[in-house]
Amino acid sequence: MSESPLIIALDYPSLDAALCMADQLDPARCRLKVGKELFTRSGPAVLEALHGRGFDVFLDLKFHDIPNTVAGAVQAAAEQGVWMVNVHAAGGRRMMEAAAERLASNHLTTHLIAVTVLTSTEQSGLQEVGVTGALDEQVERLARLTQQSGLDGVVCSAQEAAHLRKVCGERFLKVTPGIRPSFAAVNDQQRIMTPSEAMRAGSTHLVIGRPVTQATDPMQALAAIEADLA
Ligand SMILES: O=C(O)c1cc(=O)[nH]c(=O)n1[C@@H]1O[C@H](COP(=O)(O)O)[C@@H](O)[C@H]1O
Numbered sequence: 001m002s003e004s005p006l007i008i009a010l011d012y013p014s015l016d017a018a019l020c021m022a023d024q025l026d027p028a029r030c031r032l033k034v035g036k037e038l039f040t041r042s043g044p045a046v047l048e049a050l051h052g053r054g055f056d057v058f059l060d061l062k063f064h065d066i067p068n069t070v071a072g073a074v075q076a077a078a079e080q081g082v083w084m085v086n087v088h089a090a091g092g093r094r095m096m097e098a099a100a101e102r103l104a105s106n107h108l109t110t111h112l113i114a115v116t117v118l119t120s121t122e123q124s125g126l127q128e129v130g131v132t133g134a135l136d137e138q139v140e141r142l143a144r145l146t147q148q149s150g151l152d153g154v155v156c157s158a159q160e161a162a163h164l165r166k167v168c169g170e171r172f173l174k175v176t177p178g179i180r181p182s183f184a185a186v187n188d189q190q191r192i193m194t195p196s197e198a199m200r201a202g203s204t205h206l207v208i209g210r211p212v213t214q215a216t217d218p219m220q221a222l223a224a225i226e227a228d229l230a
Pocket residue numbers: 009011035060062086115117118119120155156177178179187189207208209210211
């Protein structure tokens with residue numbers, strides 16, 4: 001269990017590689033995120049292994065399907081004890097309501113959040129898929145819809161967190177990837193911020209992958225991020 005806002009993304013191609021990193025991390029200092037590649041390769045074994053080591057796990061599979069299918073997937077995740085699970089807000093109100101209701105009716109307390117607009121997306125990419133409005137308007141629209149549908153928060157860029165704090169309130173979770181400490185490469189992210197900027201902007205949790213996991217010394221990178229936040 002951790003009260004840290006840090007969530008380290010275990011984007012690895014094997015269970016062994018993921019556990020090798022997890023074993024260098026302290027469950028009191030961060031939570032861990034399991035995404036599509038690792039889960040597709042390792043299945044629920046990775047959840048058991050990380051829970052056994054005392055970590056809170058965010059299962060990041062970004063479900064987006066018909067309401068009944070997503071509700072079942074979210075229930076399955078929650079019944080495996082994950083701390084947080086997510087869906088795509090673009091799946092719409094009925095999908096999100098079905099997922100939230102499924103958790104509530106089964107007394108499952110896993111946090112359910114929705115992705116607004118991916119942090120790798122820029123304005124031109126949105127237009128290509130038919131969203132003609134401004135990117136920040138689309139983020140706000142999807143965040144409002146997420147909140148109205150009964151979810152606990154959103155995944156968004158830290159660049160949108162300050163505005164969403166005004167629109168959706170302090171308690172609504174703002175989980176922000178695209179975090180780049182000053183020492184790290186930008187990679188494929190577009191809408192980025194440093195850890196301290198992101199917290200000041202209203203993020204409640206920071207998702208950080210490669211700046212820690214690809215660092216020559218991951219522990220030193222984590223400590224540098226903690227120092228930036230102190
Ligand atoms: O849902 C996510 O976690 C997510 C949403 C988003 O908009 N952007 C985004 O980068 N992510 C995830 O956050 C992590 C970011 O990793 P790094 O870019 O290596 O720090 C990856 O695991 C992504 O899948």
